[in-house]
Amino acid sequence: MPLPRTRGTALRQRLAELRGPSVPPKALDARALAALAANPGCRRRALLDGAGVDKAALAGALGSPSAFGQSQFAFMRGNAFEARVKADGGAELLRLVHEKLDPTAAEPDEALVPDLAAVGPEGRAARTALALREATQALTWALLDHPMLALDVAGSPAFLEPDAVVVHPDGSWTVVEIKSFPMLDGSADPAKVGAAARQAAVYVLALEEVAARLGAGAQERDGTPAAVVRHRILLVCPKDFSNLPAASPVDIRKQRAVTRRQLARLTRIEEIADALPEGACFAPELPPNELAAAVESVPATYAPECLAACEMAFHCRARSRAEGAVTSYGRSLRAELGGLGTVDDVLAAAHGAAGDADDPAVAALRRAARLRAEALATREGSACH
Structure with missing residues (x-):
């Protein structure tokens, strides 16, 4: 449904400020809109695409150029x-x-x-x-x-x-x-x-x-x-x-x-934009530290599938790995781990240092840790003899 005229005009002006005053909008095409549907939880992509940001240029300015595209x-x-x-x-x-x-x-x-x-x-x-x-x-x-x-x-x-x-x-x-x-x-x-x-x-x-x-x-x-x-x-x-x-x-x-x-969620991207810090801008000519801060102020939901669909995938993957996010290993694994969002959380739960023992994910991790320890002990014992 189209936005009311005044609301839509204000939103377009706000998105133009995020894109950069001298940067023309990159038109959305069917591939970009389809990729949004493939990862509906990524607020970063929703905002960047909604604002018409050239994600390939942005990724290059951040030092993570994209190999995404057709030969x-x-x-x-x-x-x-x-x-x-x-x-x-x-x-x-x-x-x-x-x-x-x-x-x-x-x-x-x-x-x-x-x-x-x-x-x-x-x-x-x-x-x-x-x-x-x-x-x-x-x-x-x-x-x-x-x-x-x-x-x-x-x-x-x-x-x-x-x-x-x-x-x-x-x-x-x-x-x-x-x-x-x-x-x-x-x-x-x-x-x-x-x-x-x-x-x-x-x-x-x-x-x-x-x-x-x-x-x-x-x-x-x-x-x-x-x-x-x-x-x-x-x-x-x-x-x-x-x-x-x-x-x-x-x-x-x-x-x-x-x-x-x-696409219905895209009509509410002003909510994402309103949560950004004052002066946030994604113009590629900005200093890399300012650009990185603006990008990191928008939550991303990285998954390996992004590598085939988004120009920002390499940047988001590096950040996800640095944070130890389990989504780096796939959405299916993330879904099975419930509230355990990082590798450190998973290891702590597996070794009994954190987590609720009644949580099925925690119980499965602890059982796997016991089985691994037993297997390693058996292997070491065999090697000694």
Whole structure:
């Protein structure tokens, strides 16, 4: 939900101060929004992304440059594969959508492929909305190649560009994600599929905003079907290391729900900003000690998964390790240890120097410590003989 005008203006001004008066905002994209959903408890990332801070430049200024990003080779390979999938007016792509998601519909022999060119992201988003409305009313297949969608994020529009959106003859809309990682024997790397699903969930939310603006109840006015955004997207990947496309439907309802909750939290980033010390700023040109103090004033929730999703991951990992935080070893371990948040706490509990003996985590640690001590004693005894 957009912020009230005065509140939204004040928030944008506050975020601009945090970013630095001469630093332009870095636009949020679907990857950044999806990464927020992957780590919803990280207040640091929520604030930095909400303020439009260039996290790669910030990490470099802090002395922890990021290796996050796609290689030039992977980028070129992905573009070549996408061009093959969309060749001949997207005939192969539409065939895959028909086969995997809508086999009872008419064959997509003829499909609309509207021109989405316009000036600026706002113009392209408006042209995309018009094309979606016209395709829905036409009751035929349509392929929108790289449409532009606008999603309200903390009172400001984030412009997003999915690989493709397909309009079905029944008026429903499907997001298509084209990735360059392989699909072997009909399945792909679960971690990569999960990342693609989170990214697609952002596009689905943006499409739902378009449907709401167009008025999904148009059926009552002119007889055309209401626009429905499908919650099963189509993931298209190379088949078995070839350049031939293979496709699989992916249900993204869970990812959509998580992303929607996280984006709702972003509308309250002013609460995080208000807790910062006076004068805090994330401009990369500041002295490193001032910059580090500003960054450390915002709580972070580091986990190993951040290395694949956030430019600040190396900096946060170093701080997490220095503090002995158990999250450095993974969220699953952190969840099993309950209230034991540091390695020192865990060791103290294991050796009986701290912790409640009735706590299941503490009891398990002490039992493990006893078993280890017994095993070591047995080994030493065997060595003596």
